[in-house]
Amino acid sequence: MSEVRVLLLPGDGIGPEVLAEARALLEALGPATGLRFSFSDDLIGGAAIDAYGTPLREETIEAARQSDAVLLGAVGGPKWDYLPKATRPEAGLLGLRKELGLFANLRPVKVFDALADASPLKPEIVRGVDLLVVRELTGGLYFGQPSELVRGPEGRRAVDTLPYTEAEIARIVDLAFRLARERRRKVTSVDKANVLNTSQLWREVATEVASRYPEVTLEHALVDSCAMRLVSRPRDFDVLVMENLFGDILSDEAAVLAGSLGMLPSASLHGAPPSRPGSPARLFGLYEPVHGSAPDIAGRGIANPIGAILSAAMLLRWTLGQEAAATAVEAAVADVLDAGIRTADLAGSGTQPVGTAEFGRLVRERA
Amino acid sequence: MSEVRVLLLPGDGIGPEVLAEARALLEALGPATGLRFSFSDDLIGGAAIDAYGTPLREETIEAARQSDAVLLGAVGGPKWDYLPKATRPEAGLLGLRKELGLFANLRPVKVFDALADASPLKPEIVRGVDLLVVRELTGGLYFGQPSELVRGPEGRRAVDTLPYTEAEIARIVDLAFRLARERRRKVTSVDKANVLNTSQLWREVATEVASRYPEVTLEHALVDSCAMRLVSRPRDFDVLVMENLFGDILSDEAAVLAGSLGMLPSASLHGAPPSRPGSPARLFGLYEPVHGSAPDIAGRGIANPIGAILSAAMLLRWTLGQEAAATAVEAAVADVLDAGIRTADLAGSGTQPVGTAEFGRLVRERA
Ligand SMILES: CC(C)[C@H](C(=O)O)[C@@H](O)C(=O)O
Numbered sequence: 001m002s003e004v005r006v007l008l009l010p011g012d013g014i015g016p017e018v019l020a021e022a023r024a025l026l027e028a029l030g031p032a033t034g035l036r037f038s039f040s041d042d043l044i045g046g047a048a049i050d051a052y053g054t055p056l057r058e059e060t061i062e063a064a065r066q067s068d069a070v071l072l073g074a075v076g077g078p079k080w081d082y083l084p085k086a087t088r089p090e091a092g093l094l095g096l097r098k099e100l101g102l103f104a105n106l107r108p109v110k111v112f113d114a115l116a117d118a119s120p121l122k123p124e125i126v127r128g129v130d131l132l133v134v135r136e137l138t139g140g141l142y143f144g145q146p147s148e149l150v151r152g153p154e155g156r157r158a159v160d161t162l163p164y165t166e167a168e169i170a171r172i173v174d175l176a177f178r179l180a181r182e183r184r185r186k187v188t189s190v191d192k193a194n195v196l197n198t199s200q201l202w203r204e205v206a207t208e209v210a211s212r213y214p215e216v217t218l219e220h221a222l223v224d225s226c227a228m229r230l231v232s233r234p235r236d237f238d239v240l241v242m243e244n245l246f247g248d249i250l251s252d253e254a255a256v257l258a259g260s261l262g263m264l265p266s267a268s269l270h271g272a273p274p275s276r277p278g279s280p281a282r283l284f285g286l287y288e289p290v291h292g293s294a295p296d297i298a299g300r301g302i303a304n305p306i307g308a309i310l311s312a313a314m315l316l317r318w319t320l321g322q323e324a325a326a327t328a329v330e331a332a333v334a335d336v337l338d339a340g341i342r343t344a345d346l347a348g349s350g351t352q353p354v355g356t357a358e359f360g361r362l363v364r365e366r367a
Numbered sequence: 368m369s370e371v372r373v374l375l376l377p378g379d380g381i382g383p384e385v386l387a388e389a390r391a392l393l394e395a396l397g398p399a400t401g402l403r404f405s406f407s408d409d410l411i412g413g414a415a416i417d418a419y420g421t422p423l424r425e426e427t428i429e430a431a432r433q434s435d436a437v438l439l440g441a442v443g444g445p446k447w448d449y450l451p452k453a454t455r456p457e458a459g460l461l462g463l464r465k466e467l468g469l470f471a472n473l474r475p476v477k478v479f480d481a482l483a484d485a486s487p488l489k490p491e492i493v494r495g496v497d498l499l500v501v502r503e504l505t506g507g508l509y510f511g512q513p514s515e516l517v518r519g520p521e522g523r524r525a526v527d528t529l530p531y532t533e534a535e536i537a538r539i540v541d542l543a544f545r546l547a548r549e550r551r552r553k554v555t556s557v558d559k560a561n562v563l564n565t566s567q568l569w570r571e572v573a574t575e576v577a578s579r580y581p582e583v584t585l586e587h588a589l590v591d592s593c594a595m596r597l598v599s600r601p602r603d604f605d606v607l608v609m610e611n612l613f614g615d616i617l618s619d620e621a622a623v624l625a626g627s628l629g630m631l632p633s634a635s636l637h638g639a640p641p642s643r644p645g646s647p648a649r650l651f652g653l654y655e656p657v658h659g660s661a662p663d664i665a666g667r668g669i670a671n672p673i674g675a676i677l678s679a680a681m682l683l684r685w686t687l688g689q690e691a692a693a694t695a696v697e698a699a700v701a702d703v704l705d706a707g708i709r710t711a712d713l714a715g716s717g718t719q720p721v722g723t724a725e726f727g728r729l730v731r732e733r734a
């Protein structure tokens with residue numbers, strides 16, 4: 001039996017509750033996959049601030065480096081909002097992404113048939129949506145210098161910097177094309193090329209990368225009009241690729257398609273997945289639900305664990321090459337939803353409400 | 368009779384077609400309002416590039432300065448996409464905004480009852496939506512320096528800069544509060560304060576401004592989660608205020624609520640409207656529909672003129688203080704829609720399709 005070392009970083013708010021279900025799922029899948037998961041855990045975000053006075057310790061980064069994958073819950077909460085940006089819970093997450101070189105953030109949005117009516121959008125608009133946002137994660141405004149807030153004699157002023165190099169753009173766009181090749185073969189590259197220099201470069205490089213993938217169609221879209229199309233014609237999209245902040249905004253927007261932010265998983269990778277699935281090489285990844293720490297419902301056992309569970313499925317797929325097991329987990333989630341079982345965020349007439357742990361158990365039973 | 372000088376800048380694509388209806392409407396309203404509109408016109412954007420080799424001439428800026436208001440159609444199109452950013456049609460619009468100091472962009476999104484079912488969102492989500500996006504228009508990434516694309520020996524790199532001063536933030540947030548005071552008394556200030564320094568400053572200043580308006584509620588929202596709420600719970604919002612690029616993205620997204628981008632008007636102002644409507648002082652403004660030049664349907668007489676017509680209504684309201692006339696125009700548009708009359712973008716079963724000019728005529732008849 002091959003050992004898989006997973007570092008658990010539950011973080012804040014509902015993080016621990018949903019991560020418990022992801023962990024239990026992986027453990028349950030051990031026998032079938034021939035894998036033995038060994039878990040270690042550590043604090044990050046607000047929890048780490050409270051315990052150690054910093055949102056991310058060196059030891060934690062090192063522990064992540066020693067692991068095959070990291071499963072993260074969520075970070076942040078109003079409790080730590082008074083802190084300056086650099087020492088807030090979010091800085092822990094950003095530091096981890098940067099330190100580990102996780103430049104590729106994959107955020108799939110797939111609408112489960114049972115939830116086609118759960119979204120604020122009309123069912124005929126969202127049914128069948130299956131798109132993938134590929135977000136650049138270690139560049140742009142999140143990390144550019146200068147980045148400062150100056151309290152000077154003439155008043156306060158602040159600046160953030162949006163830099164991109166051709167190499168940073170090429171590697172993420174290339175990864176998007178590789179993924180599109182295995183999907184419906186369309187890439188939408190999102191930018192604001194009519195205003196931003198970084199976007200002009202982005203568009204140039206995307207066009208160059210596209211020439212290496214003649215079987216994949218490239219379409220350029222301006223971020224403003226894409227924000228509109230994403231909710232008006234979401235089935236237009238297969239793979240979308242964009243810079244860090246655009247990806248932050250548009251992937252959250254796309255979450256409404258799925259009916260609840262609680263549904264969505266993500267993977268942050270430092271390279272392209274091997275083109276042959278099942279290859280023995282493991283690709284390190286950080287897996288986390290897209291949702292936040294939801295302090296208002298934390299500790300009540302009612303959070304939706306699907307985002308965390310589907311993140312575990314992504315771990316099986318991208319780090320371990322276990323496509324069959326990943327698909328089985330996704331099918332199990334669909335099954336539970338088809339049976340009318342829902343957590344509170346998705347509750348509606350004719351459905352049966354359950355808590356976080358019970359939902360997790362029902363998925364494991366079917367996976 | 369008091370004279371009102373309006374500079375018409377039809378621009379590209381469907382710009383001229385929709386602007387013709389806005390002009391005709393203002394002319395028709397002359398007698399009732401005691402105003403005599405005198406129009407001049409000029410080229411901007413691609414049309415100006417073709418005629419003069421530049422998207423915005425000095426003469427045009429000067430003509431705008433000599434006017435009480437500018438009515439603009441739309442700029443841009445694939446024909447000019449090969450040009451570098453600085454000489455493209457869009458640069459004409461950005462130059463005009465900057466030269467005229469139009470820092471406040473008002474983008475109201477009001478869902479007409481007759482169109483509650485025209486949006487991709489469920490009618491129960493959009494019915495009754497009445498929000499106002501107040502977008503900062505002359506700062507941030509659109510104008511920050513350095514802004515460059517360098518083709519160096521080590522490859523290409525680009526940078527854009529996002530700067531804000533306390534004064535820039537205070538004046539736009541203050542304007543948002545003034546407007547909210549006359550509405551439902553709620554301001555949502557949108558930022559990314561957990562990552563950006565400019566957003567931290569934005570949040571600080573917004574909080575300070577709010578203390579001068581105890582009767583108005585201030586709520587802070589992160590741009591990512593706001594992008595989600597905007598489509599999932601749009602009735603939560605009254606006035607939203609945000610920096611330039613966030614405003615670009617979120618106002619286009621909000622357009623889906625209205626059923627068609629063709630519906631939406633905008634006003635770009637260089638100061639707060641006088642608090643007493645009907646005051647004789649005129650506030651200079653640039654009025655334009657939010658939609659683009661739509662080259663694919665240009666010249667066919669089928670474009671939706673509502674965005675342009677409602678922009679003329681905003682001109683009546685904000686530059687001329689003619690609240691009654693503005694409301695009459697909005698009511699006339701609602702009437703025509705209630706009668707089941709639609710342009711092609713909104714056509715559906717049980718509705719009667721008409722062209723741009725006919726729609727404009729029907730609105731004038733009722734205004
Ligand atoms: C918590 C925050 C810093 C983070 C981001 O903006 O990247 C979050 O919104 C996300 O999308 O993962």
Ligand SMILES: CC(C)[C@H](C(=O)O)[C@@H](O)C(=O)O
Pocket residue numbers: 194195224443457460461615
């Ligand atoms: C044409 C473009 C430069 C412009 C902008 O981004 O401001 C447009 O999208 C708008 O929203 O008015």
